[in-house]
Amino acid sequence: MGSRIVQVDAFTNTPFGGNPAAVCLLDNLRDDRWMQHIAQEMNLSETAFLLREGKSFRLRWFTPAVEVKLCGHATLASAHVLWEEEYVQPNQTIYFETQSGQLTAQRHGEWIELNFPATPETAAEAPAGLLEALGVSALYVGKTTFDYLVEVESEDIVRAMQPNFSALIKVPARGVIVTSRARPGSDYDFVSRFFGPQVGVNEDPVTGSAHCCLAPYWSARLGRTELTGYQASARGGIVRVRLDGDRVHLGGQAVTIMRGELAGR
Structure with missing residues (x-):
């Protein structure tokens, strides 16, 4: 079995609106080169990679060209997938470990709220x-x-x-x-x-x-x-x-578009 992958439209409640992201659910560690190839193959603005680590999830984000240190819509998409696929319970806070520190997601009805660091100009x-x-x-x-x-x-x-x-x-x-x-x-x-x-x-x-x-x-x-x-x-x-x-709470909705499985190893 390959890794599961889900495509989600984030910051919208309407299919084909908002920002599409791919969410790849890993069952083991993958190297950077493999993740970059998957992001290139998906050819979306971001592909998120999730790996469970105890009660948290390691989260990384790749554009088709590079890894980035912070991404909102692919984090929203990741939280949406974890709740929809029942990796976590609806009332459970999700903890993401990232290059920008620990981020959290909470569900409020049809809306998801992310807790991110403020980046004032x-x-x-x-x-x-x-x-x-x-x-x-x-x-x-x-x-x-x-x-x-x-x-x-x-x-x-x-x-x-x-x-x-x-x-x-x-x-x-x-x-x-x-x-x-x-x-x-x-x-x-x-x-x-x-x-x-x-x-x-x-x-x-x-x-x-x-x-x-x-x-x-x-x-x-x-x-x-x-x-x-x-x-x-x-x-x-x-x-x-x-x-x-020094934190910003980002609220948005999300819609699943496709589910699949990566055949390559």
């Missing part, structure tokens, strides 16, 4: 070519541990952007978050898009880890610790955020 100069590659003017530019954050004037600008990915790949960061306040009267507070050509993902449909920056950023500007973000990619997705000191 600090003001920064835009690196050469960044704004030109995005084709926008910035109200603000900041830098997190992973990414650049660019605030623009309106939701219309965020939605209409058509970045030059050949130029954007030269920016020295995992990715670039572009964000603005939502239109007045919206069901959400802010919008964003995420571009990561350096890690093999030109545009990520819904990026949980980006909201670890967006939560403290918009909390400071809007004066609230609980907010709703909409990632305005072609697929789109909703992320509820709750800022709690």
